[in-house]
Amino acid sequence: MKKLIYILTACVALLTSCAKESDYQSLENTEYEKLAPADTKYTYLKVLNLTPGSPVVNYYIDGVKFSSALSSSGVENAGYGYNGLYPDFGYAAVAPGSHKLTAKIIPTATVDKNLEVLNTTVSPEAGKYYTIYTTGQYSATNKVLGTPFVLEDVRPALDTSKIFVRFVNLCNGLPSIDIVKGAAVTDPKIITNIGYGQASPWVAIPNVGNGTAPTIPLWYLLSATGAPIFTTVSNSTLTKGRAYTIYARGVIGATGTTAPTFTYYTTFYY
Template identity: 55%
Template sequence: MKKLTYILLAFASFFAACEKGTLVETTDYEKVAVGDPKYSYIKILNLTPSSPVLNFFMDGAKFSANQSTTGLPSTGYAYNGLFPDLGYAVTTPGSKVLSANIIPTATADANLEVLKQTINASAGKYYTIFTTGVYSTTTKNIPSVFVLEDVKPALDTSKVFVRIVNLYNGSPNLDVVRISTGVKLASNVAYGTASPFTEIPNPGSGIAPSNVFRVDNAATGVAIIPTTTYALSKGRAYTIYYRGILGNTSFPLAAGFYTTFY
């Protein structure tokens, strides 16, 4: 696309221009309105244990936005890597081919394509794409992706919203409980699924109060993560996710979270 859909701050050029008393703009920017049907909105989270460091492409064009001073991207998105950190990248709606290549500076299998999946992105909608399964150094393949539509709840500056994603390989179904109230935030969340957003109406005092959650085996009621504490800002919606491989010490069960909407 000729127009950039990210806001890039060219500090050096800005200050140089200010010293001369002139601001020179050479880049054609486009401000993207929330939910503009011209675009679909995408986040990508690499939750494939053993995954190499990846760059992501959409219809063959570079999609993830890591930069490099050498001309060869030396960084990318390893296991538990999220792109972008906050907000969404944009693409045109419709049937798209999402692919991922190992970064070109890798010592093994540089530039090898390890993921190729067709996704369908509707106009004006938001999605998180999770890579799933377990990466095999034999097949050199990420087996699948989980595409989750992100439906924005009605945010409120006195509340916090959370949803739960279970991508813990071999996982039982999960219940997630807010310990202070005993209220279940999500029930019976199977592997490869997500709960809807649930509000926490009284998250506590302050801008980002701490909340403590417990994760239970839904079938037995036994806690598999007794406590996890999150500082969650009011007025935001968060995705809390569980990753790893059951019984694997290299990739144990772990929790993560990111801001989905704010």
């Protein structure tokens, strides 16, 4: 079944307990635009903050707020920090063509509120899907999100019996990586030699087994030596009929929140 994307075409103020009845009636009459997937009237974007140390920010397209983290106080107090994904499921639609993408620290931050920490130009094409990954390392002496890595999300021919994955390497200092599917590191590789700032094509995971959401064992190996990054296999529960982006983030040699980490998000689904 095709998924439809709904775009709110009217700006609705935050409702309060003292809202008038007419306010609620206006919500009932709000018009929505129904879009078929890849409608060329728009281009479709996601933003993933992979800048270790990043403050909480919100994103703007041509000066207009693009991300939609909600506020519970009437003052913008939520946004997207390190490893924050907007939107977390699906894509946000904008007009195709060249746009200025910026990010600002939320105004309720205790340090550097409203500081612009990203200013770049993106040029997405009509009807296409993209994920924009921020890069670099944020610090008190380097108060910027690194130059974004913009990746076109070419939709694979999804199949409800298959699981697709791709790999994006954006872990600072991480060399080229292979991915093995299986209980042992010597099992067949499904992705090979993906260096920093690179992405693999989509691959269908072989022999996914029975059930709607089987557990898939994955090993992450150094391409140059075949040595595993982690001492134990990574087991991921993935759903058939979906395509997942696995990504590496963090800083080699770091511990805590910026330690090297491999994780994933749903990119496409039925």
